[in-house]
Amino acid sequence: xxxxxxxxxxxxxxxxxxxxxxxxxxxxxxxxxxxxxxxxxxxxxxxxxxxxxxxxxxxxxxxxxxxxxxxxxxxxxxxxxxxxxxxxxxxxxxxxxxxxxxxxxxxxxxxxxxxxxxxxxxxxxxxxxxxxxxxxxxxxxxxxxxxxxxxxxxxxxxxxxxxxxxxxxxxxxxxxxxxxxxxxxxxxxxxxxxxxxxxxxxxxxxxxxxxxxxxxxxxxxxxxxxxxxxxxxxxxxxxxxxxxxxxxxxxxxxxxxxxxxxxxxxxxxxxxxxxxxxxxxxxxxxxxxxxxxxxxxxxxxxxxxx
Amino acid sequence: xxxxxxxxxxxxxxxxxxxxxxxxxxxxxxxxxxxxxxxxxxxxxxxxxxxxxxxxxxxxxxxxxxxxxxxxxxxxxxxxxxxxxxxxxxxxx
Amino acid sequence: xxxxxxxxxxxxxxxxxxxxxxxxxxxxxxxxxxxxxxxxxxxxxxxxxxxxxxxxxxxxxxxxxxxxxxxxxxxxxxxxxxxxxxxxxxxxxxxxxxxxxxxxxxxxxxxxxxxxxxxxxxxxxxxxxxxxxxxxxxxxxxxxxxxxxxxxxxxxxxxxxxxxxxxxxxxxxxxxxxxxxxxxxxxxxxxxxxxxxxxxxxxxxxxxxxxxxxxxxxxxxxxxxxxxxxxxxxxxxxxxxxxxxxxxxxxxxxxxxxxxxxxxxxxxxxxxxxxxxxxxxxxxxxxxxxxxxxxxxxxxxxxxxxxxxxxxxxxxxxxxxxxxxxxxxxxxxxxxxxxxxxxxxxxxxxxxxxxxxxxxxxxxxxxxxxxxxxxxxxxxxxxxxxxxxxxxxxxxxxxx
Numbered sequence: 184x185x186x187x188x189x190x191x192x193x194x195x196x197x198x199x200x201x202x203x204x205x206x207x208x209x210x211x212x213x214x215x216x217x218x219x220x221x222x223x224x225x226x227x228x229x230x231x232x233x234x235x236x237x238x239x240x241x242x243x244x245x246x247x248x249x250x251x252x253x254x255x256x257x258x259x260x261x262x263x264x265x266x267x268x269x270x271x272x273x274x275x276x277x278x279x280x281x282x283x284x285x286x287x288x289x290x291x292x293x294x295x296x297x298x299x300x301x302x303x304x305x306x307x308x309x310x311x312x313x314x315x316x317x318x319x320x321x322x323x324x325x326x327x328x329x330x331x332x333x334x335x336x337x338x339x340x341x342x343x344x345x346x347x348x349x350x351x352x353x354x355x356x357x358x359x360x361x362x363x364x365x366x367x368x369x370x371x372x373x374x375x376x377x378x379x380x381x382x383x384x385x386x387x388x389x390x391x392x393x394x395x396x397x398x399x400x401x402x403x404x405x406x407x408x409x410x411x412x413x414x415x416x417x418x419x420x421x422x423x424x425x426x427x428x429x430x431x432x433x434x435x436x437x438x439x440x441x442x443x444x445x446x447x448x449x450x451x452x453x454x455x456x457x458x459x460x461x462x463x464x465x466x467x468x469x470x471x472x473x474x475x476x477x478x479x480x481x482x483x484x485x486x487x488x489x
Numbered sequence: 490x491x492x493x494x495x496x497x498x499x500x501x502x503x504x505x506x507x508x509x510x511x512x513x514x515x516x517x518x519x520x521x522x523x524x525x526x527x528x529x530x531x532x533x534x535x536x537x538x539x540x541x542x543x544x545x546x547x548x549x550x551x552x553x554x555x556x557x558x559x560x561x562x563x564x565x566x567x568x569x570x571x572x573x574x575x576x577x578x579x580x581x582x
Numbered sequence: 583x584x585x586x587x588x589x590x591x592x593x594x595x596x597x598x599x600x601x602x603x604x605x606x607x608x609x610x611x612x613x614x615x616x617x618x619x620x621x622x623x624x625x626x627x628x629x630x631x632x633x634x635x636x637x638x639x640x641x642x643x644x645x646x647x648x649x650x651x652x653x654x655x656x657x658x659x660x661x662x663x664x665x666x667x668x669x670x671x672x673x674x675x676x677x678x679x680x681x682x683x684x685x686x687x688x689x690x691x692x693x694x695x696x697x698x699x700x701x702x703x704x705x706x707x708x709x710x711x712x713x714x715x716x717x718x719x720x721x722x723x724x725x726x727x728x729x730x731x732x733x734x735x736x737x738x739x740x741x742x743x744x745x746x747x748x749x750x751x752x753x754x755x756x757x758x759x760x761x762x763x764x765x766x767x768x769x770x771x772x773x774x775x776x777x778x779x780x781x782x783x784x785x786x787x788x789x790x791x792x793x794x795x796x797x798x799x800x801x802x803x804x805x806x807x808x809x810x811x812x813x814x815x816x817x818x819x820x821x822x823x824x825x826x827x828x829x830x831x832x833x834x835x836x837x838x839x840x841x842x843x844x845x846x847x848x849x850x851x852x853x854x855x856x857x858x859x860x861x862x863x864x865x866x867x868x869x870x871x872x873x874x875x876x877x878x879x880x881x882x883x884x885x886x887x888x889x890x891x892x893x894x895x896x897x898x899x900x901x902x903x904x905x906x907x908x909x910x911x912x913x914x915x916x917x918x919x920x921x922x923x924x925x926x927x928x929x930x931x932x933x934x935x936x937x938x939x940x941x942x943x944x945x946x947x948x949x950x951x952x953x954x955x956x957x958x959x960x961x962x963x964x965x966x967x968x969x970x971x972x973x974x975x976x977x978x979x980x981x982x
Binding site: 227228230240242243244245248249250251252253254255256257258260261264265266267268269270271272273274275276282299300302303304307 | 604605607631633635637638639641642645646647648649650651652653654655657671672675782783784787788789790791792793795
Binding site: 189190191194205208211215220242249406408409 | 508510511514516537539545562
């Protein structure tokens with residue numbers, strides 16, 4: 184879409200800010216940017232549900248209040264169910280084509296406590312967009328491990344490195360009846376916004392999985408947030424792709440890195456963050472992670488060609 | 490935060506909620522130890538700083554990049570994203 | 583008015599559709615399933631555009647109807663026992679957010695042990711969640727109460743969700759003659775739904791569900807507690823209006839031969855209509871016995887109850903649930919009420935009918951027999967297990 188070919192074009196098409204400044208987020212927070220950009224694309228005719236997490240606190244802590252359109256913070260695990268209810272209300276009131284429905288959840292809300300609820304909400308086929316903000320942990324409570332925490336990475340509850348196999352959420356939701364699915368990375372904002380627009384145009388459930396660095400829990404400098412996010416893509420650790428109506432396509436930022444020889448070494452990404460210290464000092468763990476990266480590229484190559 | 494949460498409500502809110510735009514009073518600019526200074530001569534108006542600012546504190550007004558110092562938390566992303574080094578973070582202490 | 587032969591579950595289904603509910607979400611659990619099955623069939627056969635979602639758990643079921651109410655349509659859910667407990671987190675959110683909703687609870691005992699049969703433990707374990715709570719005595723009352731509940735819940739002085747309870751199997755599956763009011767009569771009584779509480783509104787955007795720190799949390803609870811307490815007046819007002827426009831319905835309590843009774847038996851739900859037969863028999867023998875049935879348990883109708891019992895010498899309070907080690911919930915409420923009333927009445931607290939153990943005509947006579955044998959106002963008489971099987975207990979504890 185031409186609307187997203189560069190930042191200048193995006194500014195022309197989406198000049199309005201649909202989230203008020205003055206939130207309580209850390210300086211440089213990836214999630215804060217992700218929701219700002221999603222709401223730019225969706226606009227004010229949106230009913231949005233925010234799960235418990237950093238963003239709920241960022242938007243509603245005492246002294247804040249960033250809504251410029253209707254928002255609700257329900258309970259930790261039931262955001263997609265609240266959204267199903269809102270979708271019913273929109274349908275009954277004949278507003279379902281006029282108002283977008285957005286649900287925003289962290290990786291904890293999506294992989295763990297709200298997994299069942301989202302899994303079933305998708306079955307109902309209402310038109311809603313679910314954006315999972317993935318920073319691989321429960322950051323609002325200080326940085327505990329979650330269902331997407333990478334193996335061997337250090338969190339407050341896994342100081343010796345996590346030992347549970349992470350859920351690969353986008354691939355799980357590919358097997359649900361979503362009409363549109365995309366993986367995104369905050370380091371590629373125009374690519375992400377284009378995906379939000381595609382989700383907006385979809386007449387059914389959409390799932391967008393965006394990885395967003397967390398300054399305190401990942402152990403990075405705020406100014407480097409975008410750079411470090413991009414390293415996940417340039418090293419091939421994350422693959423940006425879309426599934427639209429059953430067809431999978433590699434996204435432009437990841438197309439460059441199909442050839443493993445072009446990719447930056449995985450250590451570039453791992454060494455940029457304190458949370459991977461244990462992983463980096465464990466040759467077996469590094470080997471396994473490299474194997475995982477290789478396997479997922481094999482998988483996407485098959486999906487795209489098949 | 491020592492800010493009280495419902496002082497702005499003058500009638501029974503019934504349930505807990507915040508009105509729209511309430512955060513416009515929240516001067517997050519006070520958090521910053523440095524904020525961006527823009528060299529317009531170097532600026533190529535690519536708007537990568539505008540898109541990357543989590544706080545929407547970088548605006549493009551009258552064909553120029555303008556920094557909203559009331560809200561800028563001083564994260565420094567804009568300085569790193571700028572391809573022509575037109576932005577420099579300067580101390581505000 | 584149309585006279586039909588309906589079970590309690592079927593009567594509730596009729597009431598839900600008469601109330602103009604547009605969004606239903608539920609999860610199957612015995613003995614509630616009849617309500618949802620019946621609703622699904624009626625929606626199909628009557629070609630209604632009421633939405634039904636078959637949720638994947640009760641936590642989601644309640645959340646879905648909270649969402650649809652916040653989105654501006656009248657909604658309904660139903661559950662029992664384990665399902666009600668699973669909804670507990672969301673149920674506190676519902677009352678805290680002042681969301682008007684009606685939920686049918688088909689009472690069933692709680693696991694463990696597993697039971698599908700009725701007692702009041704499920705609803706009593708949730709009695710503090712800020713919802714109004716009614717216990718119906720028959721299918722007719724269930725039907726009328728569901729409809730009045732919507733008007734009460736949506737009243738600007740209340741704006742709280744409501745549980746309407748019926749005894750599992752004893753009421754849910756028992757068919758009786760029920761008069762179904764006409765849609766015209768109900769339309770005259772119950773207006774269209776308008777969201778007069780903070781909700782999702784493009785024209786008035788808010789961020790709902792925010793935190794409240796120690797400087798304000800208590801005031802939110804204070805005001806909704808006040809609303810729950812003041813709901814007594816609204817319940818009376820709405821019930822009177824329904825009785826005038828549609829048909830007679832009990833508002834808060836009902837009595838049976840209690841005005842001159844020396845012994846008043848107090849309780850909730852279906853067992854009270856069974857005990858009417860027992861009361862008649864005992865009256866025939868010259869005993870001055872009467873019944874006080876509490877329909878509205880939350881808010882607790884203190885004044886109304888006091889009025890009916892002030893002439894009694896003895897109160898026998900029956901509880902089909904308990905607060906472990908202490909006494910049953912109804913007993914705890916009544917003794918707290920008496921404590922502030924200055925009245926001097928002998929009290930007995932009986933635990934009975936747990937896990938579906940039946941209460942029969944004979945139970946009434948047995949109650950009086952025990953009352954004559956026991957001293958009132960003791961720790962023993964406060965939590966007396968009326969129908970526990972002592973032989974089983976002896977067999978199981980013979981080694982101890």
